[in-house]
Amino acid sequence: xxxxxxxxxxxxxxxxxxxxxxxxxxxxxxxxxxxxxxxxxxxxxxxxxxxxxxxxxxxxxxxxxxxxxxxxxxxxxxxxxxxxxxxxxxxxxxxxxxxxxxxxxxxxxxxxxxxxxxxxxxxxxxxxxxxxxxxxxxxxxxxxxxxxxxxxxxxxxxxxxxxxxxxxxxxxxxxxxxxxxxxxxxxxxxxxxxxxxxxxxxxxxxxxxxxxxxxxxxxxxxxxxxxxxxxxxxxxxxxxxxxxxxxxxxxxxxxxxxxxxxxxxxxxxxxxxxxxxxxxxxxxxxxxxxxxxxxxxxxxxxxxxxxxxxxxxxxxxxxxxxxxxxxxxxxxxxxxxxxxxxxxxxxxxxxxxxxxxxxxxxxxxxxxxxxxxxxxxxxxxxxxxxxxxxxxxxxxxxxxxxxxxxxxxxxxxxxxxxxxxxxxx
Ligand code: AMP
Numbered sequence: 522x523x524x525x526x527x528x529x530x531x532x533x534x535x536x537x538x539x540x541x542x543x544x545x546x547x548x549x550x551x552x553x554x555x556x557x558x559x560x561x562x563x564x565x566x567x568x569x570x571x572x573x574x575x576x577x578x579x580x581x582x583x584x585x586x587x588x589x590x591x592x593x594x595x596x597x598x599x600x601x602x603x604x605x606x607x608x609x610x611x612x613x614x615x616x617x618x619x620x621x622x623x624x625x626x627x628x629x630x631x632x633x634x635x636x637x638x639x640x641x642x643x644x645x646x647x648x649x650x651x652x653x654x655x656x657x658x659x660x661x662x663x664x665x666x667x668x669x670x671x672x673x674x675x676x677x678x679x680x681x682x683x684x685x686x687x688x689x690x691x692x693x694x695x696x697x698x699x700x701x702x703x704x705x706x707x708x709x710x711x712x713x714x715x716x717x718x719x720x721x722x723x724x725x726x727x728x729x730x731x732x733x734x735x736x737x738x739x740x741x742x743x744x745x746x747x748x749x750x751x752x753x754x755x756x757x758x759x760x761x762x763x764x765x766x767x768x769x770x771x772x773x774x775x776x777x778x779x780x781x782x783x784x785x786x787x788x789x790x791x792x793x794x795x796x797x798x799x800x801x802x803x804x805x806x807x808x809x810x811x812x813x814x815x816x817x818x819x820x821x822x823x824x825x826x827x828x829x830x831x832x833x834x835x836x837x838x839x840x841x842x843x844x845x846x847x848x849x850x851x852x853x854x855x856x857x858x859x860x861x862x863x864x865x866x867x868x869x870x871x872x873x874x875x876x877x878x879x880x881x882x883x884x885x886x887x888x889x890x891x892x893x894x895x896x897x898x899x900x901x902x903x904x905x906x907x908x909x910x911x912x913x914x915x916x917x918x919x920x921x922x923x924x925x926x927x928x929x930x931x932x933x934x935x936x937x938x939x940x941x942x943x944x945x946x
Pocket of ligand 1: 829
């Protein structure tokens with residue numbers, strides 16, 4: 522093992538893997554364009570305040586997982602643990618609350634959380650997320666969920682299950698928190714250490730604690746789970762009706778609370794049975810109070826984030842075939858210094874004509890160059906040696922038929938392009 526290795530919970534993606542990532546990226550972007558979403562790219566590093574103000578002091582992310590440090594200018598900064606807070610910061614910073622109506626954004630990129638690494642859980646992972654600002658309509662909730670399910674379907678992830686809950690508005694939440702606090706206080710001794718703390722700061726999170734002893738208490742919870750005000754109830758029923766109209770299957774899960782404090786009303790998660798303990802592919806919900814909480818006006822909003830590592834794991838589990846690596850179109854094999862220079866020029870001409878061109882630039886025996894070309898799987902090889910230079914030709918070898926022909930150097934690019942058309946048709 523070399524002495525310098527990637528940090529725990531981070532990993533390299535080598536070309537065999539990036540091919541798949543690129544395919545996922547391209548497929549997702551194509552779908553997002555159909556739904557009229559535009560990409561935003563925000564910095565990976567932000568003022569810590571952006572997350573402290575939005576995620577909630579009591580959340581695990583803020584308490585235990587944020588990469589926080591003081592930069593050289595003495596500022597408290599954080600590596601972004603998620604995308605929504607940065608999106609809201611950017612939305613307000615660029616005054617979109619004043620000028621734009623409906624804003625539909627997506628982002629793709631790395632997020633950082635100092636968690637204990639395990640299967641499906643890294644310290645640097647990637648999310649694809651969407652955020653919609655300026656719509657309070659329950660139909661928007663349904664369409665955001667439909668987009669999430671459509672994305673997974675296009676990527677070949679068919680076994681994902683959608684779970685839904687309605688957390689209510691701030692007032693509804695407060696009432697539920699009060700009821701849960703009273704209930705869990707009776708069982709405080711039987712809760713895990715984390716949940717004993719959650720009881721003080723955010724009892725809702727006890728509902729989705731993974732510890733068995735806590736789940737046994739949660740199972741006894743009879744506090745009203747439909748305690749929604751009339752508006753939230755109407756919104757909820759409209760979301761469900763819209764999902765039914767779209768034929769989207771869901772399971773209602775009154776214990777679904779999500780890890781971040783800013784959610785209001787609709788909250789959802791997609792899980793996949795092939796992922797093991799970390800089975801959430803992604804999730805999201807409404808965050809109608811967050812823009813205001815971060816210093817802006819009251820703007821309703823909704824979004825979700827998908828964990829891309831887990832999406833790829835689910836694709837593997839479902840047997841989605843690996844992305845075929847397309848070989849270069851042509852390999853150049855040149856022998857001798859002058860031929861190598863000519864080869865370098867021809868390579869560039871070919872690339873300008875749109876041809877993918879490979880071949881080594883170091884001097885190698887012809888046999889080795891041909892072996893390398895054959896290994897790459899290029900359909901054509903161009904041979905250049907003293908003989909070709911003297912006659913001002915290039916030898917084109919068809920790797921499939923093994924036939925060879927000499928063509929004038931001046932016309933070789935056109936000839937290659939012509940031949941590739943038949944190879945690729
Ligand atoms: P969250 O932002 O916590 O709602 O997470 C959304 C999705 O991001 C999750 O469902 C996971 O798929 C993914 N995710 C969150 N944390 C991690 C992590 N530490 N490692 C890998 N994926 C993660």
